[in-house]
Amino acid sequence: MTQRDRDRIAAGLADGLAYAEIARRLDRPTSTITREVARNGGPAGYRPQQAHQATIQRARRGTPAPPRAATPLGGMEEELIEMAVGAGMPRMTARVHLDLVLSEDGRRTAAELTRRLKVSPASVSVAVNYLVQQGFVRRERDPQRRRDIYVVDDDAWYHSIVISERQTLETARATMAAAETYGLDSPVGQRLAKTGAFLERVSLDILESAGRWRALLA
Structure with a gap:
């Protein structure tokens, strides 16, 4: 702590x-x-x-400190976690994500994540749901053992960018619709229209760039 x-x-x-x-x-x-x-x-x-x-x-003195849900990670990995937290990712989610990224084949079960990170299954479930929603991780089903396997692959960053920018596009278009409601000749309408146009243009540029450079992840 x-x-x-x-x-x-x-x-x-x-x-x-x-x-x-x-x-x-x-x-x-x-x-x-x-x-x-x-x-x-x-x-x-x-x-x-x-x-x-x-x-x-x-x-x-060698007396154990109050236990923290520790990971088998070193200083560099802890620094990466802090950077992810600083960017807005919940700490537990950042820990789960990094453990997946650093796994040999980019695959873990919920039980493996729980055991490695020494946290509750519920904490892992919340973290993984967030990662799946944001495109960082995908679920695969193990039909033989009836369990989910969580996978982070080389294409994960592309998918996460696409999901994020599509959400921004929705915000941009809702903002422009609000601008029309207030009236494009009013100060509020003009401000909203400029904001919506900016967000839309930036998001489209990022989506185009992500598609152009996706081959680097192959």
Whole structure:
């Protein structure tokens, strides 16, 4: 758990949030937040900087720190996860995605992801559903064992870009429709029309570029 995570826990406690809500905002199990607060002064006495330093001291003494749903990843992989989180992807989703990307054949079952990431099946399910919806991952069915296999292949980035830009195109066209409703000769209508035209043009350019360079993924 990072210093920033602990600062957010403290802010949540100050706002009177329940542990479950704090955990949801940090994309962590509720039990992790409960243990973190209990080990570091309780709800009334929790201080993020002191909690962070205490964890460092425990680690130096060889005392296990409050468990985090750890991955078998190194520093570079953790940095990639932080970059994905910074771009708006939920942390658990980023961890699942990266584990798939770094697998030998780009394939994992839900049970494998649960075991490797040491998280609940429900957490994996939520993450995978997001990845499938965004085109980063696809599902394949194992007919013999009646289970889903989650696959990230070389074409995944193309599909994710196409899905994203089609969503932006829908937004652009809805914006232009709103501009007509307000009237293209009104200030609001003109502003909306310019925004819609910009989004539409950029999205079409990106879709064209993605199709032109798709062969690089083959």
